[in-house]
Amino acid sequence: xxxxxxxxxxxxxxxxxxxxxxxxxxxxxxxxxxxxxxxxxxxxxxxxxxxxxxxxxxxxxxxxxxxxxxxxxxxxxxxxxxxxxxxxxxxxxxxxxxxxxxxxxxxxxxxxxxxxxxxxxxxxxxxxxxxxxxxxxxxxxxxxxxxxxxxxxxxxxxxxxxxxxxxxxxx
Amino acid sequence: xxxxxxxxxxxxxxxxxxxxxxxxxxxxxxxxxxxxxxxxxxxxxxxxxxxxxxxxxxxxxxxxxxxxxxxxxxxxxxxxxxxxxxxxxxxxxxxxx
Numbered sequence: 001x002x003x004x005x006x007x008x009x010x011x012x013x014x015x016x017x018x019x020x021x022x023x024x025x026x027x028x029x030x031x032x033x034x035x036x037x038x039x040x041x042x043x044x045x046x047x048x049x050x051x052x053x054x055x056x057x058x059x060x061x062x063x064x065x066x067x068x069x070x071x072x073x074x075x076x077x078x079x080x081x082x083x084x085x086x087x088x089x090x091x092x093x094x095x096x097x098x099x100x101x102x103x104x105x106x107x108x109x110x111x112x113x114x115x116x117x118x119x120x121x122x123x124x125x126x127x128x129x130x131x132x133x134x135x136x137x138x139x140x141x142x143x144x145x146x147x148x149x150x151x152x153x154x155x156x157x158x159x160x161x162x163x164x165x166x167x168x169x170x171x
Numbered sequence: 172x173x174x175x176x177x178x179x180x181x182x183x184x185x186x187x188x189x190x191x192x193x194x195x196x197x198x199x200x201x202x203x204x205x206x207x208x209x210x211x212x213x214x215x216x217x218x219x220x221x222x223x224x225x226x227x228x229x230x231x232x233x234x235x236x237x238x239x240x241x242x243x244x245x246x247x248x249x250x251x252x253x254x255x256x257x258x259x260x261x262x263x264x265x266x267x268x
Binding site: 053065071075120125133143144158 | 240262
């Protein structure tokens with residue numbers, strides 16, 4: 001009888017301890033999640049602004065590159081061609097700049113779309129930021145390639161002028 | 172009975188004064204509306220013209236080899252590493268969650 005009581009008491013003690021431990025741990029985990037969410041929410045607006053700034057900065061760079069490319073093409077049409085000179089690889093080089101520009105636009109669109117996925121209410125807001133980070137690295141690489149393609153166009157056109165230097169307007 | 176009609180006279184006499192006041196208020200209101208419209212128009216113009224700045228929207232015309240070289244240099248000067256700087260700031264903001 002004593003053995004039965006003892007084993008019953010031991011079982012009861014074990015169950016109580018287990019319940020106590022589980023009760024003690026659950027609030028800590030919940031609290032950690034709450035703190036993480038609060039930390040995210042307090043920075044949510046700043047993070048969203050930074051993402052928007054990054055996208056705007058990249059878009060501005062594309063616009064600058066576009067403007068330079070347009071001026072280079074105008075120069076080729078108005079100065080080089082009118083002087084009776086041509087660059088055989090011109091069309092290919094221009095086509096290459098357009099291909100690179102399209103890549104930048106695709107990367108920017110992806111980044112903009114992924115930036116909208118960020119929310120502190122989601123299960124893992126950090127994952128959305130990691131994705132956005134990768135997107136922006138792709139944008140940077142695409143921008144670099146686009147810049148290189150315009151530089152190649154400039155250098156090629158400059159070579160034409162260097163091989164046959166003439167004062168402007170005089171043939 | 173005559174005493175009862177007095178207030179009616181007073182009312183009719185005071186009407187011109189109120190009318191002037193109303194006219195004055197209407198004119199003031201119109202001036203205010205005009206001022207606010209002009210002010211908002213100026214603000215709108217400011218935001219559309221200045222906010223997108225950061226880089227020039229137009230690039231000067233390329234007229235010779237020198238300006239071609241300058242265009243090449245301007246391309247080099249576009250600092251793509253700014254993206255990395257902004258990204259590391261973003262990392263700092265999100266380090267606690």
